[in-house]
Amino acid sequence: MKKNNLTIKTLVYLAIFSIAILLLLWIIQIQFLQVFYEKYQIDNITKVASYIEEDTDSLPASLEDYAYKYDMCIQYYTLDGTIGYNLKNTGCLLGSSNYQIAKYKSHLLTSDKKYIKLYAPNTGTKSIIYLINLGEGNYIFLNTTLEDLNTTTSLLKNQLIYIILMLIVLSIIMSIFISKRINKPIIKIIEKAKELGRGNYNIVFDKSNIAELDELSEVLTVAASEMNKTEELRRDLLANVSHDLKTPLTMIKAYAEKVRDLSYKDDEKREKDLNIIIEESDRLNVLVNDLLDLSKLEAHAEELNITRYDLVADINAILKRYDIIKETENYKFIVDMPSKAYVLADQSKMDQVIYNLINNAIEHTGEDLTVKITVKKQKDTYLVEITDSGKGISEADKALVWNKYYKKEKNHKRNVVGSGIGLSIVKEVLEHHKFEYGIDSKLNEYTTFYFKIKKTR
Helix, strand or coil: CCCCCHHHHHHHHHHHHHHHHHHHHHHHHHHCHHHHHHHHHHHHHHHHHHHHHHCHHHCCHHHHHHHHHCCCEEEEEECCEEEEECCCCCCCCCCCCCHHHHHHHHHHHHCCCCEEEEECCCCCCEEEEEEEEEECCEEEEEEEECCCCHHHHHHHHHHHHHHHHHHHHHHHHHHHHHHHHHHHHHHHHHHHHHHHHCCCCCCCCCCCCCHHHHHHHHHHHHHHHHHHHHHHHHHHHHHHHHHHHHHHHHHHHHHHHHHHHCHHHCHHHHHHHHHHHHHHHHHHHHHHHHHHHHHHHHCCCCCCCEEEEEHHHHHHHHHHHHHHHHHHHCCEEEEECCCCCEEEEEHHHHHHHHHHHHHHHHHHCCCCCEEEEEEEECCCEEEEEEEECCCCCCHHHHCCCCCCCCCCCCCCCCCCCCCCCHHHHHHHHHHHHCCCEEEEEECCCEEEEEEEEEECC
């Protein structure tokens, strides 16, 4: 059995707890028993004295009741004589003619003390004599023993030895029971966690009616579900990246072979084929660069270079890149922006954000091939909105579109101008800037991606 086994640890903890309880009992019952008993007797005799002082009208008749009720002896001195109660009680010192007892009584009468503790001259038993001075020559002595508790202490010591043995056995039984009760669901969690480690993410961790373990099971079940989603996204990512790498590579090879074998003598055809090779190489370069940029952003490998620049001029410069598809494919860009909008951000990173959002809008816009770019001035920020007229995004899919190569439809669509991971780059850049961003969409009408960028003068 391992030294860190739950059964061993439970046994150790219960043993420590039992020993702590026994030590506490030992200190209280053995070491301080005499102290507690003496305090109890002093408090008791003080209480009786207060009863007597409050009820002097019933004296001396009540003294006999007090003597027998509280197991003490009482001596009542008056000008008319002395009356004793329970003086023959074992250990009573008030009826003794010993000069030392008389000396102690005299000392109480002449001092401010109310009681004195002493050892009986003949027996050595510890006692207490208490004085109640009623004035005018009337006073009362109370006496009770402060018994030696050695016999009681020895008895308690023997009892504690048996209790220790019983607690040790009970600790072993309890530790085995508790460890089995807790160990069983933990072992189940461990076994399923091992399956999770082997790549089986379709796992539900069972509950055990132990709050902490149930919470752990819920967390692990959610983790398994998220890992399953991540694994699906990873497979999709590999498939999609492979597709986007393979397509331009295939076309590059095909057109290169065509130039080599067929069109190398025809200047016009050769130039056309070489332009396709260049376009596909550019597409391949975009994909590779986007993958590198995304990996750097996710690793926070690059620090932001915050500068002041004109956002409107920047967007206009980015839109010029799309002149070719405006001319060849009839895409339309509707722009609603102020004349100038100075902001604080990393310009190159924000260029990636705007470029990728426009690419996404181009890819998903409707049959009207229209993309709208809006910049609105707010209190401390500029709100940038890029809208397409496509099919829209459901509420369930809004959080998922930021994932790498996420597609609602599993069949991968080749991007018109982008790499397919643009929205992941957008998300990483905006979160690195700590800019607010989001999606507003209505099914079969439009989708707007927006973000807020810090304004400056």
